[in-house]
Amino acid sequence: MGNAVMVSRFVPGGNPAGAAHPYFKGKEINGLSGSEIKGGMADAAVVSAIRSGDENGMAALYDRYSAVVYSVALRVLGDTGAAEDVLQEVFMQLWRNPGLFDSSRGSLGPWLAVIARHRAIDGLRKRRPETDIADVVVSVETDMAGAAERARAMEKVRGTLGSMPSAQRQALEMAYFEGLSHSEISAKTGEPLGTIKTRIRAGLMALRKAFAT
Amino acid sequence: MSVHEQFADDLALHALGVLEGEERVALEKHLESCAGCRRELEQLRGDTALMALSAGGPTPPQRARQRLLESVAREPRRASARRGWWTLVPWVAAAALAAGLVALWLRNSDLQQRIAGLENESAQQQAELQRAREVVSTLTATDALRVTVVAAKTPPQPQGKAIYVRDRSSLIFLASNFEALPAQKAYELWLIPTSGAPIPAGVFKPDAHGSATVINPPLPAGVQAKAFAITVEPEGGSAAPTMPILMIGAGE
Numbered sequence: 001m002g003n004a005v006m007v008s009r010f011v012p013g014g015n016p017a018g019a020a021h022p023y024f025k026g027k028e029i030n031g032l033s034g035s036e037i038k039g040g041m042a043d044a045a046v047v048s049a050i051r052s053g054d055e056n057g058m059a060a061l062y063d064r065y066s067a068v069v070y071s072v073a074l075r076v077l078g079d080t081g082a083a084e085d086v087l088q089e090v091f092m093q094l095w096r097n098p099g100l101f102d103s104s105r106g107s108l109g110p111w112l113a114v115i116a117r118h119r120a121i122d123g124l125r126k127r128r129p130e131t132d133i134a135d136v137v138v139s140v141e142t143d144m145a146g147a148a149e150r151a152r153a154m155e156k157v158r159g160t161l162g163s164m165p166s167a168q169r170q171a172l173e174m175a176y177f178e179g180l181s182h183s184e185i186s187a188k189t190g191e192p193l194g195t196i197k198t199r200i201r202a203g204l205m206a207l208r209k210a211f212a213t
Numbered sequence: 214m215s216v217h218e219q220f221a222d223d224l225a226l227h228a229l230g231v232l233e234g235e236e237r238v239a240l241e242k243h244l245e246s247c248a249g250c251r252r253e254l255e256q257l258r259g260d261t262a263l264m265a266l267s268a269g270g271p272t273p274p275q276r277a278r279q280r281l282l283e284s285v286a287r288e289p290r291r292a293s294a295r296r297g298w299w300t301l302v303p304w305v306a307a308a309a310l311a312a313g314l315v316a317l318w319l320r321n322s323d324l325q326q327r328i329a330g331l332e333n334e335s336a337q338q339q340a341e342l343q344r345a346r347e348v349v350s351t352l353t354a355t356d357a358l359r360v361t362v363v364a365a366k367t368p369p370q371p372q373g374k375a376i377y378v379r380d381r382s383s384l385i386f387l388a389s390n391f392e393a394l395p396a397q398k399a400y401e402l403w404l405i406p407t408s409g410a411p412i413p414a415g416v417f418k419p420d421a422h423g424s425a426t427v428i429n430p431p432l433p434a435g436v437q438a439k440a441f442a443i444t445v446e447p448e449g450g451s452a453a454p455t456m457p458i459l460m461i462g463a464g465e
Binding site (some may be wrong): 022084095110112175183185207211 | 221222223224225228229230232233236257258259262263270271274277278280281284286289300409465
């Protein structure tokens, strides 16, 4: 799948006002904030620097979002080297073509998370992981800047997932981290197609609700 | 705008990129004409981004940052292709400075030439002034030997020589063999114009040898002189000649 095709899937024509996810607006959630991070450039300034070819903009982008991009790629791919490749690829893609990200239609953090996850899924679909995700050594290096809010948001997501019925969480995680279609999940779990669909949607709605307050 | 319920579950799958086959084709067709479902799809993508947080924790190894920045440095295409205008500022400033220096050099060269011209002119004027001073000095020197040459065996006679240049209102008068006058009295030279009253042209007293010099007395401009005359007047001079006229001479 070409880059342009991939991006067009995630940024379709639509209502610009509705593009930014309400949970990320003006918040600092694990570095996903679309507005401003304490002690650093605003996302708009980072994007502007990248557009003007300023390498410092890329350094700022990396420092802010590399953990998000890397962790989701690592969770999907279960391979640190492959996750690094995804990280490299996603950021270089933005460097080569900053126009791919339209700041008027959403926030940079969620966009990068979506791109990274899809990029990782693309890799996964071509090459099944050889090692079990549980066997991957995870290094825990918490960034000091905004670490408390990150931890709270992460905790909230994990708490929400933990409070879901396990079948619902499983369906959502299989779709999200493994990129499985509802028919593939249905084949694996033996659950009806319609049930899988409903569980996945209900799982996403539960997350939305948890951050709506 | 509401979401069409029949597409609600498919929208969630589509946001995750896992909707396939006919269902995907049908949804994409529907999305083309349904803004409410498009908006919901975008919101669902945000919901999926929250899922990324559940994977949070691991951070990339330090070498990944270095690797990225090295890759970026190897591809400075955008930087050179779309340089900001401010990067041109030093070049513009340098060009402006160079242009300014050339202009200054030209101006300097011009000034040098003008100074050289003025110096040359000044030297000429200095030379002329020096000659004029020498003439005046000779004419007015108290120790000058003044000799009036006349026909042999002619007894000494009072004589005056007036040299007048009308255009410059310049007058030089040389007197010789004049008799000494009582105190409070002096000789006064008069310019007799072709029309109008005589004009005072200087008061003088002869020295012990009977000589005197009048150089450039104050005169009205451009007066046509018919003759010059001399009278005896009070020491301070008079506005009009006091008769009799002692000496008179017409222009040659």
